[in-house]
């Protein structure tokens with residue numbers, strides 16, 4: 001009996017050892033924090049695109065670089081076992097359809113990398129067009145993989 005228990009512990013430790021998280025809750029908080037930062041930066045871009053804030057290509061581009069980097073961060077936290085439960089809005093479909101979720105994540109990363117690149121080139125109209133494409137990703141993923 002003791003042996004079985006110990007083996008269970010070792011397996012659990014092994015599944016987390018490749019990641020920087022000590023427990024599933026840490027991974028959930030981490031990915032939510034990444035999305036919070038994505039949303040704050042993206043919200044500011046939206047204000048500029050809608051004309052509620054003065055257009056500032058340099059600030060826009062800086063935020064787009066931040067977001068692009070941030071899009072790579074949530075993935076490893078979704079791979080941590082046990083993060084389908086607790087204080088999370090992640091739907092079980094993320095794990096039952098990992099391929100589909102992963103494809104949405106790839107597209108998100110690609111569109112944000114493109115926005116970062118285009119905005120750096122300095123053309124306002126092209127930047128706005130790239131923003132429009134990138135903006136579709138949020139709803140597209142949330143409607144399938146996140147509880148409201």
Ligand code: HEC
Pocket residue numbers: 028031032033035036038039042087088089090091101104105108134135137138139141142145146
């Ligand atoms: C590939 C899928 C995917 C994409 C793309 C995506 N999200 Fe999310 N987002 C999620 C999932 C899943 C959660 C729930 C995470 C959790 O609670 O564990 C989430 C959570 C959030 C949260 C809540 C964070 C918190 O503190 O609980 C915000 C805000 C958010 N996303 C904003 C955005 C915005 C803005 C975009 C687009 C710029 C975006 N997301 C793109 C999947 C995605």
